[in-house]
Amino acid sequence: MDSHSCDILILGGGMVGLSIAHQLLERGIASNITIIDKEPRLGLHSSGRNSGVLHAGLYYKPDSLKAKVCVEGARRLRSWVEDRDLPLNPCGKIIVPPRTELDAQLDVLAERGRANGAEVEFLDADQLRTIVPEARTASGRALWSPNTAVVKPISVVRRLRQELAARGVKMREGQHDFKARPTHQQLVLPDGTELSYGHLFNCTGLQADRVARVFGTGSQYTLLPFKGLYWQLRANCPFQPRTNLYPVPDLSVPFLGVHFTPSADATPVVSIGPTATLAFGRENYRGLKAVEPGMAAANIGVLARQYLTNRGGFRRYVHEQAFLALPPLLIRAAQELIPAVKPEHIELSQKVGIRSQLFNRKTEQMEDDFLCLAGPCSTHVLNAISPAFTASFALADLIIDQAVPELNLL
Ligand SMILES: Cc1cc2nc3c(=O)[nH]c(=O)nc-3n(C[C@H](O)[C@H](O)[C@H](O)COP(=O)(O)OP(=O)(O)OC[C@H]3O[C@@H](n4cnc5c(N)ncnc54)[C@H](O)[C@@H]3O)c2cc1C
Structure with a gap:
């Protein structure tokens, strides 16, 4: 039986898993990294199927994790995309109230945006029409976010994968149905290969709660x-x-x-x-x-x-x-x-x-923020909802920092 070992094993090669590998390399924390994905190629789930909007950080409560990482993450991903000449549309964004009673929400968004470090401006109806002549605002006001941009998500995922592989990250796609032995810090792959790890990051997106349960973590959550x-x-x-x-x-x-x-x-x-x-x-x-x-x-x-x-x-x-x-x-x-x-x-x-x-299931509430749980020699990213694509590099730093005491022991 073949056996391999790595310092860091990342389950899931979406934007979150790839970004963790990227930041571990950039910060010199680890270089012996393996990424495992169940699909034959990356980008088949959320990271390759989203709107590609690099959000500017207007929506999130200032004390949330989303707020902490969105503006910084968007800035870093945008400059990464620009440096590589990948498709980017620096088109900004307008938010309009469809009904007059929603007008006051524009002030809430502007306040949150400014608190989070985003640039925002109010527009009147004439200014709105100079940007989108056909658009309507019920109250005569709109909010303009000049720093919102749009990228092509699949081109970002493919390029990041390619660069990580070139920097020595081992990519193993098509690995579904692995067996986990958390107490031995080991996975057994479908071909029988035993893969030992120092620390595992579960970044499996739509399957993350199920995978976390295999490691005895997060039993109260379901997706x-x-x-x-x-x-x-x-x-x-x-x-x-x-x-x-x-x-x-x-x-x-x-x-x-x-x-x-x-x-x-x-x-x-x-x-x-x-x-x-x-x-x-x-x-x-x-x-x-x-x-x-x-x-x-x-x-x-x-x-x-x-x-x-x-x-x-x-x-x-x-x-x-x-x-x-x-x-x-x-x-x-x-x-x-x-x-x-x-x-x-x-x-x-x-x-x-x-x-x-x-x-x-315990609180009977939807979780609104990113959630990152510690398991045995592992970290489980459970709610990488929007804007996790936008924020991915900064979110990866946050996830790594949470796991740092353990990573230092590697
Ligand atoms: C319709 C839509 C629109 C969105 N629009 C935006 C937007 O405009 N801007 C923005 O910032 N965010 C947006 N998002 C959110 C964003 O796409 C996600 O937050 C982000 O892509 C999550 O990345 P991920 O790596 O966690 O998940 P994924 O991209 O889903 O990656 C998870 C990976 O894990 C793999 N995997 C799953 N199970 C296993 C397993 N058991 N073993 C091994 N591998 C496994 C999968 O094959 C997949 O490759 C949108 C999401 C959707 C669905």
């Missing part, structure tokens, strides 16, 4: 998957917003509402979405192949209880966002931002992602 479908403006649509256009979000719900996002490509395609509809499998992007009936039934029970108790404003999510996969409702949501949108202007995009949302 609820929500499907994010995208539509896009047809090429012959008479208007094509040049900037991100978002509604004022309901800050008690984890999703930002359907928005317009120009891609980072040379000829940007404007997408509309993503939706956030309950998914019937964690990786059930299309069709029925990856449906998980047991998990779906359990999650429907959880969501029904959330609805009845209206925890975290959950009823509002159901009424305003849960059914946006239905085209008439999606068009109505899009028209709140750009009233001229008509059914003939949009088409379904090929792009679809699944948004993981961690649910705490």
Whole structure:
């Protein structure tokens, strides 16, 4: 039987796992690093299927982990992308209130943004129209975030993988169904190879709670998957917003509402979405192949209880966002931002992602912030939701720092 050993074993080669490897190398903490992914190639899940928006840090409560890492992470990832000449659209972002009663939320966002170190400006209706002539604000005000940008997520993942491999990180893709022996700090791979490690980082995204349980950690958490479908403006649509256009979000719900996002490509395609509809499998992007009936039934029970108790404003999510996969409702949501949108202007995009949302069975609440748990010689990243892509380099530093006493013993 083949056996190998490494100082650091990273499970999951999405943006979080890759960024941890990158920061461990950059900071000179470890160089004998192996990354294992169950898929034959990287980027098949959230890190290759997201909107690519480098968020500027407006939404997050100033004492949250998200706030701590978003602005710094966005700055670092943006300059990494620019240095490599990868696609980047420095298009900024506008947030508009679709209803007058939401206007006061602009002040909350501006305040949070400034506290988090983001640049924000208020626009009046005329200034808004100079940037997106067709856009509407119900109150006559909008918020402008000049530093929001859009990248092409899959090109970031591929380039990072390539550079890490060139710097000696061992990449082992296609390794599903490993056996874990946490007390021996060892994994047995499907081909029988025994892989010993000093410290393990679990960065398995949509599967992270299940993997954590194998290491005896995080038993009160379960992940609820929500499907994010995208539509896009047809090429012959008479208007094509040049900037991100978002509604004022309901800050008690984890999703930002359907928005317009120009891609980072040379000829940007404007997408509309993503939706956030309950998914019937964690990786059930299309069709029925990856449906998980047991998990779906359990999650429907959880969501029904959330609805009845209206925890975290959950009823509002159901009424305003849960059914946006239905085209008439999606068009109505899009028209709140750009009233001229008509059914003939949009088409379904090929792009679809699944948004993981961690649910705490003990508190019966959705977790709103990143969550990182310590296990035996291991660290488990359980709620790497948006803006984890944006923040990835800075988030990786935070995760590494949490594990540092143990890493020093390697
Ligand atoms: C629709 C959508 C839109 C989003 N938009 C944005 C945005 O605009 N900006 C932003 O900052 N964030 C956005 N996000 C969030 C962002 O995509 C995620 O926060 C980020 O990609 C999470 O990265 P990750 O590495 O944790 O997970 P992933 O990218 O899912 O990577 C996890 C990896 O682990 C592997 N894996 C799983 N199980 C195992 C196992 N048992 N063994 C080995 N490997 C395993 C998977 O194959 C995968 O490669 C969006 C997310 C979605 C779904």
